[in-house]
Amino acid sequence: MFSLDNRQLGLLMMLSVLITNLGQPVFGYLTDRFRWRNVVGLGVFISVVFTCTVGFMPNVWLFAAALVLAGVGTALFHPQGGGLAAHASGQRRAFGMSIFALGGAVGYAVGALAGPMLHRLGERVGLGPLQGFIFALPLGVLLAYILHVFTGSYQVAAAKSSFHLRVHLLPYWRQLTPVFVVMVLRAVTVVAYGGFFQVLVGDRGLSVYHQGLVLFSFAFGGALGGMLAARFSELWGARFITAVTLLLSPPLLYYAVYAPFAAGVVLLFLAGVMVRGGEPVNIAQTQDLLPHGVSMASSIGMGLTWGVAGVATPLVGWISDYTGSLAYAIVLTAVLPIPAAVIAWAAPVARLQKSSPMDVPSDDDCTRHS
Numbered sequence: 001m002f003s004l005d006n007r008q009l010g011l012l013m014m015l016s017v018l019i020t021n022l023g024q025p026v027f028g029y030l031t032d033r034f035r036w037r038n039v040v041g042l043g044v045f046i047s048v049v050f051t052c053t054v055g056f057m058p059n060v061w062l063f064a065a066a067l068v069l070a071g072v073g074t075a076l077f078h079p080q081g082g083g084l085a086a087h088a089s090g091q092r093r094a095f096g097m098s099i100f101a102l103g104g105a106v107g108y109a110v111g112a113l114a115g116p117m118l119h120r121l122g123e124r125v126g127l128g129p130l131q132g133f134i135f136a137l138p139l140g141v142l143l144a145y146i147l148h149v150f151t152g153s154y155q156v157a158a159a160k161s162s163f164h165l166r167v168h169l170l171p172y173w174r175q176l177t178p179v180f181v182v183m184v185l186r187a188v189t190v191v192a193y194g195g196f197f198q199v200l201v202g203d204r205g206l207s208v209y210h211q212g213l214v215l216f217s218f219a220f221g222g223a224l225g226g227m228l229a230a231r232f233s234e235l236w237g238a239r240f241i242t243a244v245t246l247l248l249s250p251p252l253l254y255y256a257v258y259a260p261f262a263a264g265v266v267l268l269f270l271a272g273v274m275v276r277g278g279e280p281v282n283i284a285q286t287q288d289l290l291p292h293g294v295s296m297a298s299s300i301g302m303g304l305t306w307g308v309a310g311v312a313t314p315l316v317g318w319i320s321d322y323t324g325s326l327a328y329a330i331v332l333t334a335v336l337p338i339p340a341a342v343i344a345w346a347a348p349v350a351r352l353q354k355s356s357p358m359d360v361p362s363d364d365d366c367t368r369h370s
Helices: 006-033 040-052 060-089 093-124 131-153 170-203 208-236 238-258 261-275 279-289 294-312 314-323 326-335 337-346 363-369
Strands: none
Touching (some): 006 060, 006 294, 040 060, 060 093, 060 279, 060 294, 093 131, 093 208, 170 208, 170 238, 170 261, 170 279, 170 294, 170 314, 170 337, 208 238, 208 279, 238 261, 238 279, 238 326, 238 337, 294 314, 314 326
16 A cells, blocks of 8 residues: 555564554553443444545545554553453353453454455455455444443442552562463464464465465364363362463474464464463463453553563564575474473462452541542
């Protein structure tokens, strides 16, 4: 659209990733600190509007601004959305977060197929590049409205005190750090395969629909893996499930790169099941460690983790350019789940805070405040 070179395109992509993911801890903190209510529908609405209209931006600066605003909407949605999912799950928080993650993963996977279709539909009716996304706008606005109405009638009760970093986060950084490192190492592998595998398929001469299929397979496998791992973690423990799923993923990731296309799709699906299986389990661990800041905890697992991983992914492109082999660069990230599994297994079992994650003021408290 704007005759950008790969470096400029890479900067645009990084900008979008950073705003979307690193913005989540900011909004997670603000949500818990000031006890914002019912912002999930607003976040989806902002993201929908600017994603669906990005193709109509007349210059690269407005195009970048639309990407940033779409990322802001996504970053606003996720922390409170994860908090609501955790609250609705009761004691089965890992399983509840796996359902929340399932929605995102399936949507991401379907988007990999729907995006090219909307683009082509727009071209057939005389619209320009990416302008076909406008056909998704009515559905997106409707879903944002439904979400706003639903979450307006089902809200997490306000805690007795506002969230403070010094009181409710910093004392637990030693327990959080191993879980965070595990999530970052996993995310680097997932981002590398999710972002570059379809490029590899395209370099091998296959169509954009084949590229969408591999992304769909990987994302859907991750969604299924999260559901299964969350269920088994209730039986065998979060540490065991996290370590085992991570250790089983490298062979599948490796052979998926070098297998024929059909076999590669199957292997990539199975790799998604394993490498992303422990993801909702680890997010639930962060929520258990920070019961006074569930939105903040959600943003660490769903935002900060991926933001840090996104900054590391340009290294994959550099290795590919240096070695002349994108496949080699991708496969290098397949070893990261191994140290992640070691850290997950060696980390001490965290002592959870005794306070309830939903300390609700009593009637007497409310009366005294009044």
